[in-house]
Amino acid sequence: MALLVAGLASAQDFKYVGADNCKRCHNGGDHGNQYDSWWFDDLHSQATESLSSEKAKEYASKNGIADASKEAKCLKCHSTYHAAPENLRNGIKPEENVSCEGCHGPGSRYASSAIMRNRNIAVRQGMVLQTEESCLRCHNEECPFYKWFDFRADFARVSHPTDNESHK
Numbered sequence: 200m201a202l203l204v205a206g207l208a209s210a211q212d213f214k215y216v217g218a219d220n221c222k223r224c225h226n227g228g229d230h231g232n233q234y235d236s237w238w239f240d241d242l243h244s245q246a247t248e249s250l251s252s253e254k255a256k257e258y259a260s261k262n263g264i265a266d267a268s269k270e271a272k273c274l275k276c277h278s279t280y281h282a283a284p285e286n287l288r289n290g291i292k293p294e295e296n297v298s299c300e301g302c303h304g305p306g307s308r309y310a311s312s313a314i315m316r317n318r319n320i321a322v323r324q325g326m327v328l329q330t331e332e333s334c335l336r337c338h339n340e341e342c343p344f345y346k347w348f349d350f351r352a353d354f355a356r357v358s359h360p361t362d363n364e365s366h367k
């Protein structure tokens with residue numbers, strides 16, 4: 200029965216529940232401490248600050264953008280909240296910047312222990328696997344400040360494995 204229901208879920212059912220929700224289970228303990236790794240050690244959690252930097256201000260004034268930190272064209276990659284359609288925001292907050300669900304997918308249907316223990320079911324319920332393509336959605340030349348992207352090196356920097364001893 201659970202499998203049948205899983206098969207019927209479609210993309211428009213998947214809502215963004217917010218990092219506080221993931222934190223309930225991924226905040227030190229058996230399922231890893233991805234929350235603190237992301238919040239304290241990973242610039243994704245601060246990614247809208249770059250939109251208020253001097254660089255961004257200079258770019259904005261030369262390109263007819265009033266304020267890059269409020270500009271949809273920039274926020275679409277720098278903020279998961281702003282990238283999410285309004286009707287799918289269900290708990291996610293603007294201050295999460297590039298949040299868990301910006302990489303792992305909207306969590307309303309996969310974020311429970313029973314589903315999260317089964318990767319195939321979790322993927323059918325909206326969880327996104329991390330591949331080079333999933334990073335390139337944001338790491339590309341559409342950003343005026345794009346530099347380069349080295350998948351193997353960059354992946355290691357953001358992958359916060361459960362057995363990592365730091366932040367425990």
Ligand code: HEC
Pocket residue numbers: 216217220221222223224225229230231299300303305306307310311312313315316317318321361
């Ligand atoms: C009720 C507890 C719970 C919540 C809430 C939860 N998870 Fe999980 N998560 C788990 C469990 C259990 C696993 C299986 C691995 C383990 O036991 O540590 C897991 C595994 C994962 C994995 C690895 C899956 C795989 O197969 O590679 C990812 C990624 C993940 N969670 C992300 C999230 C995100 C993002 C959120 C919030 C949207 C979230 N989780 C919310 C319990 C939870």
Ligand code: HEC
Pocket residue numbers: 240241242243245246247248249276277297301302329330333334335336337338350353354355356357
């Ligand atoms: C939703 C968009 C998005 C996705 C998906 C994404 N990133 Fe990023 N990433 C960003 C933004 C925006 C920044 C710039 C943060 C800042 O403002 O400095 C960034 C910065 C980084 C940095 C520099 C962080 C630091 O601490 O110095 C690394 C490394 C990185 N990303 C790797 C990855 C990898 C690997 C993936 C795929 C597994 C990925 N990113 C997926 C948007 C994204």
Ligand code: HEC
Pocket residue numbers: 249250252254255258259267270272273274275276277336337338339341342343344345346347
């Ligand atoms: C396609 C997704 C995407 C879009 C659209 C985007 N960015 Fe970015 N931005 C990124 C990523 C990913 C990074 C991480 C750095 C990199 O690519 O080397 C980044 C980094 C930055 C940085 C930090 C660069 C540095 O060298 O410190 C600034 C500033 C920035 N973006 C401003 C903007 C502005 C302003 C806009 C809108 C005009 C914008 N971005 C649109 C994805 C995007």
Ligand code: HEC
Pocket residue numbers: 218221222225230231233234235237238243297298299300301302303329354357358359360361362
């Ligand atoms: C920039 C993209 C990005 C963001 C943001 C992000 N993750 Fe991840 N996460 C990854 C990557 C990459 C991996 C490694 C996946 C793999 O090895 O296949 C990963 C792995 C995981 C795993 C599995 C760890 C393991 O050892 O199997 C969990 C659980 C997880 N993330 C939870 C979270 C939670 C919770 C948040 C927010 C607090 C979050 N992630 C934010 C990219 C991200």
